[in-house]
Amino acid sequence: MQTPLKIAVVGSGLVGSLLAIYLKRAGHTVDVYDRSPDIRKIQFSGRSINLAMSHRGWRALDEVGLGDEIRKLAIPLEKRAIHLVGQPLAYQYYGKEGESIYSISRGLLNRKMVSLAEAEGVNFFFESRVWDVSLETATLHTGETERGAWTDLDYDMVFGADGAFSRVRHRMQRQNRFNYSQEFLNMGYKELNIPANADGTHKLDKNSFHIWPRQDFMLIAMPNMDGSFTCTLFMPFEGEKSFESLKDKETLEQFFATHFPSTVDVIPNLVEDFFKNPTSTLVTMKCFPWTFQDKVALIGDACHAIVPFYGHGMNAGFEDITILSQMMEQYGDDWTTIFKEYEKSRKPNADAIAELSYRNFLEMSSKTADDKFHLQKKIEKRFSEKYPDKWLPLYSRVTFSYRPYSEALAIGDRQKAIMDEVMRMEGIENNWDKPIVDARILELLEQ
Known part of the structure; x- marks a missing residue:
């Protein structure tokens, strides 16, 4: 246990919720702020890629005794299933026998993590907009609008777990010698859905990560507990074969019949989902430093957003928490050293998984075929x-x-x-x- 502090976590996503549990277990008072409504009370769909939990993510959960609870929400995937046009289905196993990644619905997991954090005694403040933070005093500034009246909330420490477009990082960027870069891919993604069979079973093999590789674009599908699959179509925004080119029902249906013929019978709501769901962007974001004195620290996507092609965004964010926790055990109440050693350890690894994730798109979209x-x-x-x-x-x-x-x-x-x-x-x-x-x-x- 450390000397108790009053700590704010900005962002109630997966990393923010798990971090709050770790901080609470260490003896601190923890308040979590999020501008969105309580995810447990809203429909969550339309812009997601299912999560692929692997060793690093499980370790962070197991160390606070939550792994078994989360495993109830997960489906093991031992292999890739490669769908090529005019060829039989091919399988590629991921590792040795018994080694699998695990498919988990992002919405399902996030709801569970918030509830688990609340059960630990973490306080959540939803629909609470944090517009700025005073770094020297760890003071949050919240309000209805960016230019309206703000309320000042004083803390001993603030963690920015508020994603790739973090408000906490936005304030840190205005320091001298703060390095920041972001790079968008020229492709985006759109969520589609394969519903369950009438008896609740899966239409495709449930223990495979399904890929339809087509070089410049691809479709993936990952299973859910209810028998459905969350599908994600990755394509360029513009060009001959792009989101821009699929402008109407006829063009879309012909495109899928030509390039993804094996999906025609399993995606019944293709047209509705395609034109209803947003086309989302893919960004790699890097920055440094991640911390300010012993007052403010960034974690997860707020300091290292990556593209999803290795399935390690969440795993890398959870590993941030593992390393931070190790530093807390090693250095006690010396938060200046904790923060410095945390960012020194994690920055090279965050850059490495960003590079690996970018490269893995080439493997998934082209080389698997x-x-x-x-x-x-x-x-x-x-x-x-x-x-x-x-x-x-x-x-x-x-x-x-x-x-x-x-x-x-x-x-x-x-x-x-x-x-x-x-x-x-x-x-x-x-x-x-x-x-x-x-x-x-x-x-x-x-x-």
């Missing part, structure tokens, strides 16, 4: 099973381990260079499982 890529993965899997101390595939290092993201990026680059050499071996298609290939990989690892 490529025969040479499949062969390369088979070689890597076979070699790693034979020499587990010498080779852990990049995906497993990111998703099924707790090793730093920055280490995964560096080792992944080295492994890619080795596999590029291996794939150039004469007759690799016929000799991929022969001792000569093992010998070549071992040789390259020694260099």
